[in-house]
Amino acid sequence: MTNMIAWEKDADGIVTLTMDDPGRGANTMNETFQRSFTETVERLVAEKDEIAGVVLTSAKKTFFAGADLNLISKATVADAPELTAQSMAFKSATRALETLGKPVVAAINGAALGGGLEIALACHRRIALDVKGSEIGLPEVSLGLLPGGGGVVRTVRMFGLQKALMEVLLQGQRRKPAAALEVGLVDELVADPAELIPAAKAWIKANPEAVQPWDVKGYKIPGGTPSNPKFAAMLPAFPANLRKQLKGAPMPAPEAIMAAAVEGSQVDVDNALRIETQYFVSLATGRRGS
Amino acid sequence: MTSEAYIYEAIRTPRGRGKANGSLHGVKPVTLVTGLIDELRARHPQMDTNAIDDLVLGCVTPVGDQGADIAKTAAIFAGLPDTVAGTQINRFCASALEAVNIAAQKVRAGWDQLVIAGGVECMSRIPMGSDGGAWAMDPETAYDTYFVPQGISADLIATTEGFTREDVDAYAVQSQQRSAAAWSAGHFAKSVVPVKDRNGVILLDHDEHMRPDTTLESLGKLKPSFAGIGEMGGFDAVALQKFHWVEKIDHVHTPGNSSGIVDGAALVVVGSEQIGKDFGMVPRARIVATAVSGADPTIMLTGPTPATEKALRLAGLTVDDIDVWELNEAFAAVVLKWVKDFDLPMEKVNINGGAIAMGHPLGATGAMILGTVVDELERSGGRYGLVTLCIGGGMGLATIIERV
Ligand SMILES: CC(C)(COP(=O)(O)OP(=O)(O)OC[C@H]1O[C@@H](n2cnc3c(N)ncnc32)[C@H](O)[C@@H]1OP(=O)(O)O)[C@@H](O)C(=O)NCCC(=O)NCCS
Numbered sequence: 001m002t003n004m005i006a007w008e009k010d011a012d013g014i015v016t017l018t019m020d021d022p023g024r025g026a027n028t029m030n031e032t033f034q035r036s037f038t039e040t041v042e043r044l045v046a047e048k049d050e051i052a053g054v055v056l057t058s059a060k061k062t063f064f065a066g067a068d069l070n071l072i073s074k075a076t077v078a079d080a081p082e083l084t085a086q087s088m089a090f091k092s093a094t095r096a097l098e099t100l101g102k103p104v105v106a107a108i109n110g111a112a113l114g115g116g117l118e119i120a121l122a123c124h125r126r127i128a129l130d131v132k133g134s135e136i137g138l139p140e141v142s143l144g145l146l147p148g149g150g151g152v153v154r155t156v157r158m159f160g161l162q163k164a165l166m167e168v169l170l171q172g173q174r175r176k177p178a179a180a181l182e183v184g185l186v187d188e189l190v191a192d193p194a195e196l197i198p199a200a201k202a203w204i205k206a207n208p209e210a211v212q213p214w215d216v217k218g219y220k221i222p223g224g225t226p227s228n229p230k231f232a233a234m235l236p237a238f239p240a241n242l243r244k245q246l247k248g249a250p251m252p253a254p255e256a257i258m259a260a261a262v263e264g265s266q267v268d269v270d271n272a273l274r275i276e277t278q279y280f281v282s283l284a285t286g287r288r289g290s
Numbered sequence: 291m292t293s294e295a296y297i298y299e300a301i302r303t304p305r306g307r308g309k310a311n312g313s314l315h316g317v318k319p320v321t322l323v324t325g326l327i328d329e330l331r332a333r334h335p336q337m338d339t340n341a342i343d344d345l346v347l348g349c350v351t352p353v354g355d356q357g358a359d360i361a362k363t364a365a366i367f368a369g370l371p372d373t374v375a376g377t378q379i380n381r382f383c384a385s386a387l388e389a390v391n392i393a394a395q396k397v398r399a400g401w402d403q404l405v406i407a408g409g410v411e412c413m414s415r416i417p418m419g420s421d422g423g424a425w426a427m428d429p430e431t432a433y434d435t436y437f438v439p440q441g442i443s444a445d446l447i448a449t450t451e452g453f454t455r456e457d458v459d460a461y462a463v464q465s466q467q468r469s470a471a472a473w474s475a476g477h478f479a480k481s482v483v484p485v486k487d488r489n490g491v492i493l494l495d496h497d498e499h500m501r502p503d504t505t506l507e508s509l510g511k512l513k514p515s516f517a518g519i520g521e522m523g524g525f526d527a528v529a530l531q532k533f534h535w536v537e538k539i540d541h542v543h544t545p546g547n548s549s550g551i552v553d554g555a556a557l558v559v560v561g562s563e564q565i566g567k568d569f570g571m572v573p574r575a576r577i578v579a580t581a582v583s584g585a586d587p588t589i590m591l592t593g594p595t596p597a598t599e600k601a602l603r604l605a606g607l608t609v610d611d612i613d614v615w616e617l618n619e620a621f622a623a624v625v626l627k628w629v630k631d632f633d634l635p636m637e638k639v640n641i642n643g644g645a646i647a648m649g650h651p652l653g654a655t656g657a658m659i660l661g662t663v664v665d666e667l668e669r670s671g672g673r674y675g676l677v678t679l680c681i682g683g684g685m686g687l688a689t690i691i692e693r694v
Binding site for chain 2: 226227229232235236237238239240241242243244245247248255258259262263
């Protein structure tokens, strides 16, 4: 089986990875992608001494379209072990990518929603093309799901619990690139497609030692966690206000997102990713009804 | 050998205002307890402390200075024999009465002979809720179980029972008047042990949260304390989704008709009949029955009713047999509902005032009001008294005692 992620190394040692699902008009989180992604990350790890950095981009009009809903909507409780294993395999690949020791840049050439943004969040920098029709966000909640590819864990660590929940996760806002820049989901915009890859490479050359903030010793989640008295004083109002907003509607996803975010904030990244997967699987398999 | 469980002594500290300007704010929780242990030794020099099996203390926020088993810590620091054990327990607001009940159960089981029970809480130092906990702090738990803070529950009780602001304020005025009258008549003279500094200088010898000049008019000016969190915190909506037949919550509780935030400690000596004989101590009351019950966790503070029913049933007594009724004044509506449920005459309920006036040091209150009932039975010549408290999480605890 072929790898749908093209590998191209330039003279400076920067590898450009181009996602291009041969069977579809858009890249999705299907089996082909998951296998290709894992293989590609394994190769990056194996060859990292000869690599200066990585650019991740897409050959499609969009960057990445997110989960393959056909697969997820069919899941039942019996699929839990399989879904859990798949989710964790993807996450260990993203962890290997962000802890590679080399700068990794997502060159977001078009819409990055759901799983697409989650892959980009596992990169050290996100540069988006400011193109019409492009949208960036984690809209899983509107499908009754949660961002189960690290989106909860990483946005909480980027923005703090309150902002991640209110501005990204609980309502699943889709943002134009400029708005995504403003909220902090992307770091930089370029106007012209021809500038995208050069901008990514320029950042790599300027930041040869890139590391995620949460992998730096002494890192603290902005705004505090339940162990912080100030944050703890506000926390009980979170689920109460959620209940108030939902007016008793049987919608399990927002609660699961909030729970995964808060619980995950109290442990290390790897355990947080596990907790996120458990809540994701409970929603995907319908175990977590209302 | 099993035995009846007797109360030999019941003492308490005065209650200090639970703020930085409170007279006990500068006193360590462990010191409040050791001060009372010293008093027990002084009052009962013939009591061989080697006979004490255990020190059981309630404490609701057992962190910081109150953490790591303050009971054993106090036993060591007070210089009790090494063989005296100690355990801290948490039944929230009823912790100290639970400590007494556990002591009674130990003695009645025959495993222990002499147990010191009570509790301590320095609310000015360790704020209520600062120990976290999954019910309030874990979103999944809170969401699925309709968690709301106690003040919302108290307002919900007032709403479902139809108690108006005037009703609860009138009860609060009564609490202030009765507390003041009890103090000036010397009803607390036997139980209250002044808190002194390390040089013997008195720091506090009275309950300083009281406002005897409180009137319906002065109370009427106070703003509801829980309307804000009810609205902004989303808790009204949570309560109303569970109690969906209620249209809106009437926020009637204020700082004037809720229990006061205070610092204090209390100890009760519980022992077998033989202990009294061995050390020449005269029992003051017999513990007739202990009862605990759960209740709906969202309205939360209705537990005294099932606990009272259970205690009466266990004791084989009826409402008419009880001469002195004591329910912790966590919030005025809690008392009014319980009085209504049993159709109690107000002349027999909380006759020496209560926590609205004098304050509710969470982990210590149960032992304080038990002592109040022991004293009142002796003074009035009544036979049976019933003590009960509402409890966080939806529980109630009750104890029936008989003067001997
Ligand atoms: C209700 C509650 C939140 C009020 O706390 P608080 O706002 O810190 O109360 P304060 O003592 O500062 O009183 C607030 C105001 O009311 C006034 N006040 C209080 N009692 C009064 C009275 N009897 N008459 C007139 N005014 C009174 C105070 O003077 C103060 O006024 P100020 O702000 O102008 O100084 C708090 O007492 C509480 O939570 N009680 C319940 C405790 C509890 O839940 N225990 C567990 C039970 S289950």
